[in-house]
Amino acid sequence: MDTITYRQNIKPSDLGAILNIVEGSGFFSAAEIDLARELAEDRLDHGQQSSYQFLFAEDSGQVVGYTCYGLIPATAGSYDLYWIAVSDAMRGRGLGKILLQKTEALIRGMGGKQLYAETSSRDQYAPTQRFYESCHYIPEAILMDFYASGDSKIIYSKVLK
Numbered sequence: 001m002d003t004i005t006y007r008q009n010i011k012p013s014d015l016g017a018i019l020n021i022v023e024g025s026g027f028f029s030a031a032e033i034d035l036a037r038e039l040a041e042d043r044l045d046h047g048q049q050s051s052y053q054f055l056f057a058e059d060s061g062q063v064v065g066y067t068c069y070g071l072i073p074a075t076a077g078s079y080d081l082y083w084i085a086v087s088d089a090m091r092g093r094g095l096g097k098i099l100l101q102k103t104e105a106l107i108r109g110m111g112g113k114q115l116y117a118e119t120s121s122r123d124q125y126a127p128t129q130r131f132y133e134s135c136h137y138i139p140e141a142i143l144m145d146f147y148a149s150g151d152s153k154i155i156y157s158k159v160l161k
């Protein structure tokens with residue numbers, strides 16, 4: 001973990017890196033992968049005007065994980081974590097937790113008060129649920145059958161102190 005560096009600015013080459021990570025995870029649907037790309041394209045096209053901010057983790061110049069987050073419009077300081085993903089090779093070694101802690105610190109620095117993260121209630125997402133809980137996120141709301149019958153949305157939140 002000592003060799004990992006972090007940066008907020010996005011580069012055109014990050015598009016491919018993001019796709020590699022999210023496709024390689026075998027975790028996300030085609031529609032979700034499209035969305036991951038669109039968020040990065042929005043930031044590349046609109047810079048600071050984009051609602052989507054990024055934090056990248058790099059190892060020897062290669063992107064190995066990232067978060068995408070942003071202020072929820074018309075709120076005083078509530079932020080959404082739109083995406084967090086770590087490359088297969090790096091998973092389970094503490095990088096996801098560090099990325100999330102660094103993202104929280106950046107949001108706090110911008111005056112953010114709460115961070116929200118959403119995930120599915122399906123068994124496939126049990127590791128993701130455990131990850132958020134281990135990072136002290138509280139399952140604050142469950143929207144029953146939100147994604148599909150038997151597939152509810154869990155909204156996690158954390159107050160950024």
Ligand SMILES: CC(C)(COP(=O)(O)OP(=O)(O)OC[C@H]1O[C@@H](n2cnc3c(N)ncnc32)[C@H](O)[C@@H]1OP(=O)(O)O)[C@@H](O)C(=O)NCCC(=O)NCCS
Nearest residue numbers: 083084085086091092093094095096097127128130131134
């Ligand atoms: C979720 C994800 C970002 C976590 O990153 P990571 O680097 O693997 O997680 P870490 O090694 O930092 O683990 C942090 C904590 O979460 C827990 N955790 C992580 N993955 C877990 C798993 N598969 N099962 C159980 N607990 C898990 C760890 O035990 C650890 O807890 P601890 O600090 O109390 O020991 C990563 O696994 C990933 O990219 N998953 C696929 C994409 C995804 O689900 N994204 C979130 C929805 S958008």
